[in-house]
Amino acid sequence: xxxxxxxLLPELGVAVGQTFLMLGIALAASILLGGPLGVLVFxxxxxxxxxxxxxxxxxxxxxxxxxxxxxxxxxVALVPFTRVIxxxxxxxxxxxxxxxxxxxxxxxxLVEQCLREVPRGVIEAAHAAGASELQIVRRVLLVEARSGxxxxxxxxxxxxxxxxxxxxxxxxxxxxxxxxRYGYYRFQTxxxxxxxxxxxxxxxIIQFAGNTVARRIDKR
Numbered sequence: 001x002x003x004x005x006x007x008l009l010p011e012l013g014v015a016v017g018q019t020f021l022m023l024g025i026a027l028a029a030s031i032l033l034g035g036p037l038g039v040l041v042f043x044x045x046x047x048x049x050x051x052x053x054x055x056x057x058x059x060x061x062x063x064x065x066x067x068x069x070x071x072x073x074x075x076v077a078l079v080p081f082t083r084v085i086x087x088x089x090x091x092x093x094x095x096x097x098x099x100x101x102x103x104x105x106x107x108x109x110l111v112e113q114c115l116r117e118v119p120r121g122v123i124e125a126a127h128a129a130g131a132s133e134l135q136i137v138r139r140v141l142l143v144e145a146r147s148g149x150x151x152x153x154x155x156x157x158x159x160x161x162x163x164x165x166x167x168x169x170x171x172x173x174x175x176x177x178x179x180x181r182y183g184y185y186r187f188q189t190x191x192x193x194x195x196x197x198x199x200x201x202x203x204x205i206i207q208f209a210g211n212t213v214a215r216r217i218d219k220r
Contacts (some may be wrong), residue, residue, distance in 0.1 A: 012178065034103060151211070
């Protein structure tokens with residue numbers, strides 16, 4: 001296996017880089033779009049300051065609908081949309097489009113759940129002090145839930161690391177593509193074992209980093 005590892009080292013480096021490119025784009029999209037969406041779902045919920053039953057049900061239905069799609073089906077279904085956005089349906093940038101599409105509602109739901117853990121008394125005190133909705137979101141909700149939000153982002157990163165490997169099946173590149181080309185098509189079991197071991201290591205690193213950051217910023 002050591003000889004195989006040495007031979008594959010250049011390709012392995014490229015595959016890891018492609019994987020982190022896909023993951024980085026998906027995480028950025030989820031933070032920029034999924035975060036505000038999750039806040040909006042929370043604020044329009046029952047008993048919240050922007051209580052809008054119709055809007056809340058519509059947003060929740062949209063989030064749940066996208067999350068219900070198996071990722072491999074979403075990959076194929078979004079090929080026309082991917083071509084419009086990325087100009088191609090092959091490669092890590094193209095694979096990042098359906099990854100982002102799936103990550104946005106996933107993170108939105110995690111954000112909503114984190115915000116539900118914020119004590120209602122803290123929010124009511126901010127309202128009583130005359131804070132605006134934007135101030136409450138920025139200075140109360142996000143601050144009080146910051147540790148949970150970091151853990152939610154960690155869960156998202158770990159989950160979509162495996163999703164990025166699935167993208168290799170349809171030519172998305174990355175570690176999954178390497179495993180398919182060598183481990184499956186060429187029946188090189190040692191390559192398959194190597195890629196799985198690499199994914200395990202990456203998951204451990206991401207989880208450890210997320211737990212460490214969350215613990216340090218948790219002031220409770």
